[in-house]
Structures are given as structure tokens and as C-alpha cells.
Amino acid sequence: MGIFEYMEKYDYEQLVFCQDQNSGLKAIIAIHDTTLGPALGGTRMWTYDTEEEAIEDALRLARGMTYKAAGAGLNLGGGKAVIIGDPRKDKNEEMFRAFGRYIQGLNGRYITAEDVGTTVADMDTIHMETDYVTGVSPAFGSSGNPSPVTAYGVYRGMKAAAKEAFGTDDLSGKIIAVQGVGNVAYNLCRHLHEEGATLIVTDINKDNVQCAVDEFGAKAVDPNDIYSQDCDIFAPCALGAIINDNTIPQLKAKVIAGAANNQLREERHGDIIQEMGIVYAPDYIINAGGLINVADELQGYNRERAIKKVETIYDTIQKVIEISKRDNIPTYKAADRMCEERIASMQRSRSTFLQNGKHELSRIHHKQ
């Protein structure tokens, strides 16, 4: 499919290519929809095999952010950036400063933050060139690393999903299988351990696994065995597309609630797990805590206010479950419906003339 054809299919607004020979910057910024506000989404740095793969990733992730912001009740649109390169080898100051200038050139239509392969330090470098960046160091009055807040949101959403499946949101005594013990899941495991849950963990990084074993008394299993564990809740916190034809028959959990983006390989996998009676907490609803946290910076960061908003992920998951029951549709579809309705209602909202607004006549009036 051609790029314009793909953009038309999902109604993307803009795709920006950024190149800087000196630093080696090759970046793509995708802006999906700014109906609700400026497009906020992280910058991913990854060794894409082809340029097409990088474009596709930027476009797909940008659209995901439109839904994430709409579902979280934020006045933000969806965008995402990708930098082609190896985050362990190819980073340099000039690259992120050149990238910052490209973001500045968009004049606030796109605001960036961390994603896979980028860090708070990278955001600080971008911040040298533009204010349209969040997740900057707390030293600048910003919110820093979003992962612990994402984890708290996942914990809250997991409790709401557990309430639906087990009649109680108390996770003490529940057996929870966690896939990937990275930045988000480490913090999630801490909340679950403190509440008295029993943890089963896996990761391809042995140090991360050992950490969870030592600190939270977790049982470690091989990466391929995580799906078939006898557990109450499965928390995917590593990769996307892990709910698929191969893994679904292995699942014993009654709840799927984790941080990973794009958990369903295909939509039909969401239909299958619904039919199996599994309560699925849609990924972009349950993992919106990091976005909510960085978005708070736009009003002057207040951690208490951000955390209060992240807590409402519990209510949002409950709302999605209600829509799913009301309309007799799987939870992933219910979440999409809820977000699309919010965006559509803002698109329909009447455009009233404002004397101090952006209309040509308003400007004439002010000049007088």
C-alpha cells in the first residue's frame, strides 16, 4: 500500500521526514489526529531493517497515541516519532539537538517524550532546542522518567479488571505472571508484592529476573513458559503481538492486564479471548499513566495532580467493561468505541465565532 493510501485509510494529518547528515539523524514524525489538541507521543529509537518498516511503525504508534490520549480524557492528539539507529551505539548530542530543532519547526503541533530506546537524558538534550518536549529531568521542574507512573496506572487498571473477574479488587494471594521485568514491570511488581500477590516472572535479561526473585520473592520461568503458567492474571510487559494463535491456547489466566503496547496480534485475537471469558484490559487504556504524567507538564508539573489522574485508570477500565457488556462487544472494541465517540463529538462541536479568537474578523477588531 502506498504511503498516501495508508494515510488516507486511517486519516493521518501529516508525516515529516527529518535528515541531518552531520549527526546521522534520520527521523520520522507522524501526526495522526489533532482534533483534541497537539499531538503528544514519544520518540522511539530502533534499528529498523527498512525505511518502510520505520514509517509504518511511526504511523501505527501515532494512531495508538490518538486513542490513548482520548481514552485518558486528555486534550491531546496522537503523534509519534522514530529515529532510525541503534540506541546503544548511534546516539550523539548533535543528533538529538538537530531533532529538537525539527520539533520546534512544527511549532507545537507535535510534542515529544520518551519511548523505547530513548531516555530522560535524551529529552534533556532535545530540550536545549525546543520547549515542545516532556519527560525532561525533574531539575527543570519536569516529570522525569514516566515508567514508574505507567506502572502505577497498570496496577490500578489491573485491580479494576480483577474486580470484574473475581468479584474483588484485592490482589493479595493472587498469582500473577509477569512477562518482561523492565522499567515498567519492575515498578509494577513492587506494587503487587506490597499488596501480597505471588509473582511469576520471566525476562530475556537474566539480571532483571534475578532482581525480581531477590526483591519480591518471585518465581522465575523461561520466556516460552510464561503463557502456560497456572495463574490468575497474565501481565504482558515486554513485547507487542503476544496474544496470538500460538499463545492463546496456553493461557490459564482469567485476566490479561499489562503495560505492553499493541498486545493483540490481530483484532480477532481480542474476540477469541473475550469468548474464553478472559477479562482483557485494553493496552492503551491501562498503560496511559506515562502519557498522563508527561501531559501534566504542559500545565506546570504537579506530581500529586498527575497521580490522582492516573488513579482514574481504574474507573476507565470499569467504564470500558460496562460498554463491552452494554453493547455485547469485546473490551478492545469497547475502548475503541469510547475513544472514537469522544473525538467525533469534538469534531461535530459547533464552531462559534469568538471575538478574541483566531477568525480574520477577530484580528481586524483587535487592530482597531
Ligand SMILES: NC(=O)c1ccc[n+]([C@@H]2O[C@H](COP(=O)([O-])OP(=O)(O)OC[C@H]3O[C@@H](n4cnc5c(N)ncnc54)[C@H](O)[C@@H]3O)[C@@H](O)[C@H]2O)c1
Ligand atoms: N515506559 C513507559 O512509560 C511505557 C508507557 C506505555 C507503554 N509502555 C510499553 O510497556 C512495555 C515495557 O516498557 P518498558 O519501558 O518497561 O520497557 P523495557 O525495555 O524497560 O522493558 C522491557 C523488558 O522486556 C524484556 N523482554 C524483551 N523481550 C522479551 C521476551 N521475548 N520475553 C521476556 N522478556 C522480554 C526486556 O529484556 C526488558 O527487560 C513496552 O511494550 C512499552 O512500549 C511503556
Ligand SMILES: CC(C)C[C@H](N)C(=O)O
Ligand atoms: C508519552 C510517553 C510517555 C509515551 C509512552 N512511551 C507510551 O507509549 O505511552
